[in-house]
Amino acid sequence: MTATDARSPEAYAREFQATIDADQRIEPRDWMPEAYRKTLIRQIAQHAHSEIIGMQPEGTWITRAPSLRRKAILLAKVQDEAGHGMYLYAAAETLGVDREELTELLVSARQKYSSIFNYPALSYADVGVIGWLVDGAAICNQVPLCRCSYGPYARAMVRICKEESFHQRQGFELLLAMCHGTAAQREMVQESVNRWWWPSLMMFGPADGDSPNTQQSMEWGIKRHTNDELRQRFVDMSVPQAEALGITLPDPDLRWNAERGAHDFGEPDWSEFQAVITGAGPANAQRLAHRRRAHENGAWVREAARAYADKRAKAVSA
Amino acid sequence: MIPGDGEQTGEVTAEGGHGAVPTTGVPTGQGVRRRDWPLYEVFVRGKRGLNHVHVGSVHAADAEMALHNARDVYTRRNEGVSIWVVKAEDVTASSPTEKDPFFAPAGDKVYRHPTFYVIPEEVPHL
Numbered sequence: 001m002t003a004t005d006a007r008s009p010e011a012y013a014r015e016f017q018a019t020i021d022a023d024q025r026i027e028p029r030d031w032m033p034e035a036y037r038k039t040l041i042r043q044i045a046q047h048a049h050s051e052i053i054g055m056q057p058e059g060t061w062i063t064r065a066p067s068l069r070r071k072a073i074l075l076a077k078v079q080d081e082a083g084h085g086m087y088l089y090a091a092a093e094t095l096g097v098d099r100e101e102l103t104e105l106l107v108s109a110r111q112k113y114s115s116i117f118n119y120p121a122l123s124y125a126d127v128g129v130i131g132w133l134v135d136g137a138a139i140c141n142q143v144p145l146c147r148c149s150y151g152p153y154a155r156a157m158v159r160i161c162k163e164e165s166f167h168q169r170q171g172f173e174l175l176l177a178m179c180h181g182t183a184a185q186r187e188m189v190q191e192s193v194n195r196w197w198w199p200s201l202m203m204f205g206p207a208d209g210d211s212p213n214t215q216q217s218m219e220w221g222i223k224r225h226t227n228d229e230l231r232q233r234f235v236d237m238s239v240p241q242a243e244a245l246g247i248t249l250p251d252p253d254l255r256w257n258a259e260r261g262a263h264d265f266g267e268p269d270w271s272e273f274q275a276v277i278t279g280a281g282p283a284n285a286q287r288l289a290h291r292r293r294a295h296e297n298g299a300w301v302r303e304a305a306r307a308y309a310d311k312r313a314k315a316v317s318a
Numbered sequence: 319m320i321p322g323d324g325e326q327t328g329e330v331t332a333e334g335g336h337g338a339v340p341t342t343g344v345p346t347g348q349g350v351r352r353r354d355w356p357l358y359e360v361f362v363r364g365k366r367g368l369n370h371v372h373v374g375s376v377h378a379a380d381a382e383m384a385l386h387n388a389r390d391v392y393t394r395r396n397e398g399v400s401i402w403v404v405k406a407e408d409v410t411a412s413s414p415t416e417k418d419p420f421f422a423p424a425g426d427k428v429y430r431h432p433t434f435y436v437i438p439e440e441v442p443h444l
Contacts, residue, residue: 029413041346043335050336079394086391090374093357099377100352110345114337138336145335156374157335163395205338213341227338277340305379306355312380 020221025151028094036220039213040150041095042111043222048088049106050114053287055081057121058130066124073170074127080167084160091152107292115273116203118281125178125185125192131171133193133200133238139164140234141204149221172241179245186246193242194250201265202273204231210270235263357406358384360391362398370402378403 007015012031019026026032055078062078065071089099105111116134121127142164145157178185205211205227217223225233235254242249253266275281355377361370373392378384384403392398412420428434437444 029411038346039341042341042344043339045346046339046344047335050339054336076394083391083394086376087374090376093375096349097347098349098351098354100354101347101350105345105347112339112344114339116337141337142335152374160335203337273338277338302355302379305383309380309383 020149023147023221025154026149027151035216036222037095039217039220039222040153041092041097044088044092044095044153044156045097045102045105046111046113048085048092048102049111050117051081051085051088052106053113053117053291056287056290057117057119057283058127061121061124061127064124070124070127070174077131077167077170080163084163087156087159088153091150091156094152103295107288107295109279109288112277114203115277115281116199117287118276118284119195119199120283122195123188123192125175125188126196128171128174128178128189129192129196131167131169132175132241133171133196134203135164135167135171136238137200137203137234139168140230140237144224144230147221147224172245175245175247179247189245190247193247197250198268198272199276201231201234201268202270202276204228204234206270206273232262235265239263355379355383358388358403359406359409360384360388361402361404362388362392363400364397365399370400373397375406376403381405 013033016026016030016032016036019030026036058074059078062071062074065074089102092102093099102111106113116137121130139161142157142161146154146161148154148157175189178189208214208226208228211227214223214226218226238249239254239256251266253264255264256262257264276284279285356379357375357377358381359375360373362373363370376384376387376391378387381403385401388401388403389398393401424430
């Protein structure tokens with residue numbers, strides 16, 4: 001805003017909402033309500049943290065991949081997760097936060113990340129199931145975000161969604177190979193699906209009735225579908241895929257409802273969700289400790305590179 | 319126990335994209351710049367014949383490192399044949415809030431567009 005700009009605060013607010021209602025994007029230097037800015041910082045920063053922490057469950061398997069082909073794929077996938085984190089931190093910074101500060105908020109556990117990454121990856125089948133179900137659920141969430149009202153976030157999501165498609169397909173292909181293998185391999189896949197199915201459903205968040213912020217996010221064009229809509233879409237997508245693999249989804253209430261034209265399914269254990277997201281999941285402490293250690297161990301590199309750049313800049317100007 | 323454990327996080331909605339994360343009780347930062355590596359804006363030429371296009375930003379100690387970081391972050395799948403990096407603080411921009419007056423000079427010059435001119439349909443190649 002400049003001195004020559006004499007419009008009233010109400011005029012700015014009207015213009016902001018009109019831009020969103022016309023399905024246009026809000027860009028970084030536009031006027032925006034403080035609550036919109038803060039909601040986006042929370043969402044984008046914690047999305048970025050999720051990508052960064054999300055490298056850990058699968059990353060542990062890189063050195064133990066069953067073949068060079070699988071190893072190259074897994075390396076590329078985990079590198080993508082780092083890249084996704086970087087796209088998102090870059091988007092968050094356009095809202096006036098500092099990337100280093102966001103990292104501090106993560107390692108001090110004041111900002112969170114997706115609860116799903118607090119579950120351990122116990123077998124190589126988990127690499128496949130994480131790609132298929134966890135990244136599949138993420139895609140359901142992320143595709144509508146490509147049309148999010150905030151330009152830099154929407155553009156980051158376009159890049160991410162293109163790459164997530166590779167993640168999901170490599171996971172499914174891995175599972176397909178295992179399901180066509182030995183009985184023991186099929187059993188590994190089933191055991192893995194049994195552990196990841198419910199946490200994947202929880203990724204969409206609580207039922208709509210328990211999600212009071214959804215309405216505001218939808219009015220701001222940040223969110224396009226409710227938690228329950230996205231969860232339903234994910235279940236309907238996953239059922240035929242599970243059939244193709246020949247595995248059973250661990251929900252006795254899961255069945256086709258011809259009347260609704262959709263699947264009925266059971267209720268996730270929301271007390272588990274609350275516990276995991278607030279810090280009491282199986283791997284929360286380990287994930288954060290690992291991230292903190294990596295950050296601290298890298299401090300001297302960051303300082304040395306800075307010192308070298310300063311020295312060279314001085315040499316040039318001298 | 320990790321710091322932050324037991325904090326009341328309130329409602330949890332499906333924001334965060336990769337899965338639901340808390341929306342209340344979460345600080346959004348002070349926006350104070352640390353003395354970390356400067357921010358560089360990144361522009362990528364997708365292929366020969368196209369302009370460089372802004373794709374995002376990276377932090378780096380100097381311009382050379384910014385180029386390498388930009389390559390790793392933005393061109394993992396051959397998305398580019400050339401990269402420019404520019405220190406974010408060196409970019410001079412028009413302000414979107416000044417949009418109307420700043421771009422007004424072009425607003426009333428419809429004669430700059432070919433569609434302004436009415437030509438009989440039977441005249442070829444125009």
